Amino acid sequence: MTAPLADITVLAVEQFGAGPWATMQLAELGARVIKIEDPRAGGDIARSMHPGRSGEDSLYFETLNGGKQSLSLDLRCEAGREALRAVVPGADALFSNLRGDHTARLGLRYADLADVNPRIVCCALTGYGMTGPRAATAAYDPVIQALAGWMTLTGEPDAPPAKTGISLVDFSAGYVCAIALLAGIHRARRDGVGCDCDLSLHETALSLLTYMGTWSASLGVEPVRHPNSAHQTVVPFQNFLTADGHIAVACAKQHFWESFAHAIGRDDLLADARYEDFAGRDRNRESLLGELGATLHTRTTAAWLPVIEAAGVPCAPINDVAAALRDPQIEARGGLVGYEHPTLGRVRRVASPLRVADAPGEARPAPRRGADSETVMRELAGLDDAAIADLAERGAFGGAT
Numbered sequence: 001m002t003a004p005l006a007d008i009t010v011l012a013v014e015q016f017g018a019g020p021w022a023t024m025q026l027a028e029l030g031a032r033v034i035k036i037e038d039p040r041a042g043g044d045i046a047r048s049m050h051p052g053r054s055g056e057d058s059l060y061f062e063t064l065n066g067g068k069q070s071l072s073l074d075l076r077c078e079a080g081r082e083a084l085r086a087v088v089p090g091a092d093a094l095f096s097n098l099r100g101d102h103t104a105r106l107g108l109r110y111a112d113l114a115d116v117n118p119r120i121v122c123c124a125l126t127g128y129g130m131t132g133p134r135a136a137t138a139a140y141d142p143v144i145q146a147l148a149g150w151m152t153l154t155g156e157p158d159a160p161p162a163k164t165g166i167s168l169v170d171f172s173a174g175y176v177c178a179i180a181l182l183a184g185i186h187r188a189r190r191d192g193v194g195c196d197c198d199l200s201l202h203e204t205a206l207s208l209l210t211y212m213g214t215w216s217a218s219l220g221v222e223p224v225r226h227p228n229s230a231h232q233t234v235v236p237f238q239n240f241l242t243a244d245g246h247i248a249v250a251c252a253k254q255h256f257w258e259s260f261a262h263a264i265g266r267d268d269l270l271a272d273a274r275y276e277d278f279a280g281r282d283r284n285r286e287s288l289l290g291e292l293g294a295t296l297h298t299r300t301t302a303a304w305l306p307v308i309e310a311a312g313v314p315c316a317p318i319n320d321v322a323a324a325l326r327d328p329q330i331e332a333r334g335g336l337v338g339y340e341h342p343t344l345g346r347v348r349r350v351a352s353p354l355r356v357a358d359a360p361g362e363a364r365p366a367p368r369r370g371a372d373s374e375t376v377m378r379e380l381a382g383l384d385d386a387a388i389a390d391l392a393e394r395g396a397f398g399g400a401t
Contacts, residue, residue: 092121233278
């Protein structure tokens with residue numbers, strides 16, 4: 001069966017997390033993703049991340065770049081930019097994740113490339129977008145979490161502001177970019193004209209405030225942190241301390257609440273008018289959670305889980321990462337994939353969650369830096385040996401003075 005995106009080619013001027021994660025989604029669905037790496041910098045900075053590093057290969061880099069090709073281009077020299085323009089006609093999109101002002105400086109906008117490919121989609125992911133007072137400001141995930149209000153929503157009420165344990169702004173922005181880029185390609189194929197996609201970490205983070213952003217903007221309601229990772233308004237919807245650990249319970253519907261109270265032997269709470277509906281349980285959360293906490297603390301997590309699961313209530317143990325990867329659901333669904341790497345040995349990583357028509361395809365290693373430079377220049381730009389040698393001599397692939 002042909003992969004869903006097998007007819008799409010994407011050039012990617014990307015590094016580190018958000019950008020590579022965006023194009024990884026496309027590669028997992030069969031797109032040809034050609035990663036353009038800066039030879040002056042030794043390629044993507046992710047190649048140097050620990051642990052699990054060997055030379056210019058690392059497990060971090062493998063996680064975000066599997067199945068791509070690598071083209072080494074020095075875009076700071078004329079020959080490198082010339083080489084880029086030569087391959088653009090063979091691509092559907094040019095993706096970049098740089099600082100906002102760098103996109104224009106390196107000639108990566110639609111206005112810079114439409115003359116060689118009117119259908120090219122230029123998708124730029126920056127910290128703050130390519131316009132506005134912060135356009136030239138560098139940004140990383142924790143900085144955006146701070147600015148966008150996330151840190152005031154994460155952690156215990158009396159603890160300092162905290163970031164999420166995973167770089168969720170980066171990776172959410174990656175998904176946003178993948179959607180926007182595919183929409184741009186669809187539009188270009190339909191209408192014959194490409195475009196710019198101007199996306200930012202900042203706006204992605206703000207959009208993920210969702211209902212809390214709406215409450216604040218519409219009513220002036222400022223969300224607060226509740227103990228034990230509790231939901232803003234739905235009770236009980238949080239972590240509970242058991243006799244030997246923790247358990248997460250989510251009663252997002254009335255019947256879940258009723259089943260939960262019955263399962264843990266607290267039918268008396270169902271008869272209490274204070275807790276009869278969502279609004280009442282929210283108003284009286286302190287007293288209700290005190291009762292529930294005292295009950296759940298009497299037994300172990302392993303004792304409670306089957307009881308609550310049998311009642312049909314969403315719940316789970318609070319796993320560490322290793323335990324999460326051992327869950328039987330992972331094995332049943334083929335959730336871990338692996339391959340042999342020439343320098344890193346056996347690499348195992350989480351499989352793509354993108355299941356279109358079938359299970360995820362076979363995992364493929366990330367490329368060695370510049371490994372596909374000549375192939376790409378021949379196939380996309382149609383250059384012969386002499387033309388490639390001329391570009392190399394002038395520093396297109398590195399070594400410019």
